[in-house]
Amino acid sequence: MRISSDKWTGKEVDKSGKFVRQKNRFDTPFGEEEGQLQVEAGRYRLLWAPVCPWAHRSIIVRKLLGLEDVISVGKADPKRPNVSRSDWAFTLDEGDVDPVLGIHYISEVYLNADPDYQGRFTVPALVDLKTKKVVNNDYFHLTLYFETAWKKYHKPGAPDLYPEELREEIDTLNDIIFREVNNGVYKAGFARSQEAYEEAYHTVFNRLDWLEERLADRRYLFGDKITESDVRLYVTLARFDVAYHNIFRVNKKRLRDYDNLWAYARDLYQTPGFGNTTDFAAIKKHYHIDCNPGNIHQIIAKGPDEEAWLLPHGREKLSENKI
Structure with a gap:
């Protein structure tokens, strides 16, 4: 066992x-x-x-x-x-x-x-x-x-993911993303009381709703260029539907139910460095087997369809600048 x-x-x-x-x-x-x-x-x-x-x-x-x-x-x-x-x-x-x-x-x-x-x-x-x-x-x-x-x-032309003029704002948003999204899903998934679970559940989705609105009129979290904050948010979004939604019971919505967050996540996935370092098979294997003690037969979910991550995202309309 x-x-x-x-x-x-x-x-x-x-x-x-x-x-x-x-x-x-x-x-x-x-x-x-x-x-x-x-x-x-x-x-x-x-x-x-x-x-x-x-x-x-x-x-x-x-x-x-x-x-x-x-x-x-x-x-x-x-x-x-x-x-x-x-x-x-x-x-x-x-x-x-x-x-x-x-x-x-x-x-x-x-x-x-x-x-x-x-x-x-x-x-x-x-x-x-x-x-x-x-x-x-x-x-x-x-x-x-x-x-x-x-x-x-750094390689020539490397992006400035942590520009000095935005560092204070990035640090503030990074802290929010960590507490309420990155670690928020774990607070829900590893909770050992109904009250602790529900508190984390509501915190996660309240923040995702807020981020959905923030991304309505900007391509990335701080405008036209990818920053450290986008990297931090992406890694949770990439795992949301394949692991957190079902294994950690954060199941009010899927990532794919958010118009802006889902398109934003696809935009990043299709950017070199993001999608080509994302291993959905490994992610599902770990969470479905190691983080799901009730899965005694070690069955790994087949979906969601990974090809959907390659669908056009349309986010380039919000910015003419690319990484």
Whole structure:
């Protein structure tokens, strides 16, 4: 029998049944100041799983900025290993190990960094290849470091996803998107009381309604150009109909029931860096098996139709600028 997510998220539920996500243990920032992580091409490996929205965000930004040759990537199996801890396994490569780090479980690099680590072993995780230790798993800020501290390695013509003149507004919206959408669906899905579930449910859909209205007259969240906020919203929208709507019971509406959000999501999906890093098969496999303990026969839903993501979106009419 597989270990379901209910077992390893139980420690993150408070007395009222609300899911309270664990804090990141490895959050040292990148930069040139004393005590910060050194920015160096070829030194780090980004470990991710295509099912995880936080990890997917880092892969999208890495692609958009042209950091593929600067930061290497190791991809974990979308299904959790059958162990009692919240691990990820590298079974997609020869020998069932990451070909660069030589590890089978992501927990190995966490315990290299802190043998007493007691939290969940999460992705994304940036590992120092010199020490084989996790140095940063701060998913909330990692892409911001890619956009700022790693700027000297950006490809020519890379988009400015975090323009200085918009940073305060982007930070404010990012916080809202995280609390009420990105993490909001997990608060609904991992709730252990009816009250906690319904509170999260209403928060998610109130915010989606607000975003639907915001996107009525602008192509992206901040106008004509893609920003960090669009990346953050996209990763939840991409998983909404295939996983969150049914597995996490956020079923008031599907993404496809929102005219603007659905067209906006297709617009991003059809932009290089978004759709070509989105693995719907992996997403469904993880959520239907690992996050659905009642699915004892491990049946994975066939739909929704992925071809719909390629339908014309018409969003270019709102902007003549393209990424």
